[in-house]
Amino acid sequence: MNLSLTLNKSKWEIDGSTLSNIIKDSSKKQSFYENVIELHRKQWGKNRLLYEKFVERYYTDTNPTCLVKSISPLVIGHGGEGVLETGLLLHPIYGIPYLPGTALKGVASHYAHSVLGENFQELKQGGSDYNTLFGTNERAGMIEFHDALIMPETVGEAFKVDVMTPHHSDYNSVKLDKINKGGSVPAPRDDDSPTPIHFLTVVNGRFQLLLKTKKNLPEEAEWLELAKTILLGALEHEGIGAKTNAGYGRLKMDHVIS
Template identity: 40%
Template sequence: MSSRRNCLVNLSLKEASTTNAGLWLDKFIRNQAEDDKKSRRLLVDDVAGIKEPDEYSLWFKRWEGTLLNYGAQCRVAEVLGRMAVGLGEESVLETSVALHHTYGVPYIPGSAIKGMAASFARQYLGDDWQVDNPAYKTVFGDTDNAGYIIFFDALPLPGTGHSYPDVITVHHKDYYKKGNLPPADWDSPNPVPFLSATGKYLVAVAGPAAWTNAVFEILQYAFLELGVGAKTSSGYGRLKLKPAPIVTDKDQEKADQLIGQIKALKNPEVAGRIHAFYEQWKSIEINAEQKRRIAEAIIAKVKEAGREKQSREKSWYKDLLASLVD
């Protein structure tokens, strides 16, 4: 028997291409019978096929700007292989996944990042970073006081956060479930579908500068050695934290000057002059972070002038968009 309402029984993912992936995962399983493995596998395949909403890139830029205005330090971490976060949370399946409640993209909760960093500190950083010592309490807090460092949720850079169908194969189901039957070679494997994720994620922490620097040093190794989320013993959840960009006053001055010119451009002038700013962006020799700022300013001006639709298929505009994904 279908678990959907009658009016939704035949709804296909193609007809709801703009839906929220988390909503589809929670509400649109075809059949909730415990032994209906096909419906569960199809549900995982459906959710993995849902694309990132078009509005997400705009929201992400506001989110990043809010973090920077708050004084947070931000670094990008790239998943090496696959990541399974939120696998044990409540779900219509036997497994779950952490998806953003509004945009349905995979993300890493700040609590998971903090827990991983705290575990790494206790295991590998010696006596100075044990639970009762000042350094540990300063960063992570204790039962009486919060730590000085805020760990924000890590959201995927636009165009990079993808979900994929994956599978856990339990070979001795009755042994694990009942406990009174021994595992045997004739037990039937029981494939359990789940969703894993890839992508580049914006990792942000806020607090006193010296301590946030220390936290990023911890995260650099914790992401590689421990991993985040579930199935880390099988290689899931490893990320590589990119180094902090080196910003020089000269580079920032060049970028600020060009961005000022772009912002001063009047909307009716955009069609005839914006490509010249793209050429300057392409040839300017400054660090990657400042170059990214210029690309964002050009794209913002195109949108402000209402010329995004006309520019979307242009090679120069695609080049700018691609630079923001790297």
């Protein structure tokens, strides 16, 4: 079972529901997600060996930086393209969650500039250490942030259904062109009913970080260690993905690879 295909392109029934039915009637989304998760649990054993081989190849001839574990639900790709109202970033081939290298670099550079840069000017954007680690518009940074793969033993129980309850859905869905044309706009009210929206999150996942340099020189080891320290701080205190202001997306170092 490829969860990415199931959530975006499937035509088959899952306990009486199809993806097209859920698109038309979002009230059935919770049960659909729960059935998909249960099917994923049952079928993961068939796919695990194939994924383990992929992980083994991915980290061949290199030293993984460290393992991190999620300490709050992860929601990456929440606003991405997809047929459902809320998305979740999954590997297109293996259908598993992962932490994209671009996102890891983004949270690390933001943490270096906005948090650590308050005390260390070199880590402010444009500072010497910041430019060395993350690069500038003219040149690439020294550190390569690769995708962090989830460990096979945590994939089976990695998914959980969550819910958000936004209010004022009528007001928030007003299109700008309607306002510009002088159309009536429903004002938000305290007695507006919440609209439950169910979505998938990633829980209890362990991910293997991989930071590298192009030349892999001994003198670059200190820069790698600095990048790792910054990234771990960003993941634990700032988070990655959507809803970080609500406490989502936090990860903490689990085990250093020897």
